[in-house]
Amino acid sequence: MHSQQLAIDTHRLRRLLDGINGFGFNPDTGGYNRVGYCEADMAAREWLLDQMRAAGLVTSRDGVANLFGRFGPLEGPCIMAGSHLDTVLEGGAFDGALGVAVALECVLAMRDAGLSPRLAIEVVATAEEEGRFGGMLGSQAISGALSAEWLSQAADADGVRLINAMAAQGLNAMDALQAGRTDISAFLELHVEQGPVLESRSMPVGVAHSVSGVCNLRVRLEGEANHSGTTPMDLRADAFAGLAQVGTAIPGIIAARGSENSRITIGKADLRPNFIHTIPGEAEFIVNIRDIDGAAMDGLATAVRDEVETAARANSLEAKVQEQSRIEPVHLDRGLAAMLHEEAQRLGLQALAMPSGAGHDAQTMQALCPSALIFVPSRGGISHSPREWTDWSDIEKGANLMLSALIRLSGAAG
Structure with a gap:
């Protein structure tokens, strides 16, 4: 048949x-x-x-x-x-x-x-x-x-x-x-x-x-939890501010280092203490990086790591970045x-x-x-x-x- x-x-x-x-x-x-x-x-x-x-x-x-x-x-x-x-x-x-x-x-x-x-x-x-x-x-x-x-x-x-x-x-x-x-x-x-x-x-x-391919970077930003009302803006170590800076940098990273096949996403994030009246002292998030070219994916990962360091310095934070997983x-x-x-x-x-x-x-x-x-x-x-x-x-x-x-x-x- x-x-x-x-x-x-x-x-x-x-x-x-x-x-x-x-x-x-x-x-x-x-x-x-x-x-x-x-x-x-x-x-x-x-x-x-x-x-x-x-x-x-x-x-x-x-x-x-x-x-x-x-x-x-x-x-x-x-x-x-x-x-x-x-x-x-x-x-x-x-x-x-x-x-x-x-x-x-x-x-x-x-x-x-x-x-x-x-x-x-x-x-x-x-x-x-x-x-x-x-x-x-x-x-x-x-x-x-x-x-x-x-x-x-x-x-x-x-x-x-x-x-x-x-x-x-x-x-x-x-x-x-x-x-x-x-x-x-x-x-x-x-x-x-x-x-x-x-x-x-x-x-x-x-x-x-x-x-x-898929590369997942686990990022941890450590600052200082403090009172949202009494801590001046220029004296904060706000972990969320660092996270936000990394997030807003993604389009620029794609424009400079990526292609139509490049993707960068922050889809999982946790703040601590995660309370309405407290400046976040810790932020932990996963950066998901994808591309059909392995070298391009490496370049994007390097750019993300650099941006994390830049955001940490700008916001008085300590940064740790670990590759959680990678599929070529x-x-x-x-x-x-x-x-x-x-x-x-x-x-x-x-x-x-x-x-x-x-x-x-x-x-x-x-x-x-x-x-x-x-x-x-x-x-x-x-x-x-x-x-x-x-x-x-x-x-x-x-x-x-x-x-x-x-x-x-x-x-x-x-």
């Missing part, structure tokens, strides 16, 4: 996505809360594992709670397809979960059509992709990119250590060191774009050629990208070659095997928000492109 004659079942795909999103939903906000290794995250994994078993897939779970469902030969290499199940706090319904549901639906469509892959397909739901602990833990474990030192030191923005969060779910963080795979021939991921480009150009799908930018496999463009053309779809400003499992997996990333449009470019939305007509197009690619790569035949 030619891949053009086969299509995914959109109704079943919706049910799969709704099933995943039955976990961690906040009815007050419309957001989803499945942060890595929380109860809702682990419950969603158990539900998905049951769905894959019921579908006749051979299932397994590794030491970091990555889930796998194998379709086809039990031995030998495989094509891996999927994404992640975890969310940011108050995240959207599509980020990650859609890619897992699409991968499973593609396998179910092939099964129902009586297609047997010569090369096995493994559906994967990776763990802790959203970077609660500073990396993309699930795919880093699969690709063998973790160290015992990092695992023992990793902590989230609230100081919760990775080893403790995993232990609370019956997992040993050091088992991540045995989770590496050597039998994956290619990795394919479908994801919402999380940006406005596809929608603005009326393009139904995108094929990423590169993925931005990557170029995805050109051969797989070309194949996706060919399959899109065969299906009558226009596909835009584009970079990804957001990090994804595909970038981590590229170090292990050829990897590719399909994008579907995000309405208004909104993601990491309850307002995240992708039209189902676009989802269907992207899912059928994934199906066509998996049939071709696996050599499936009736």
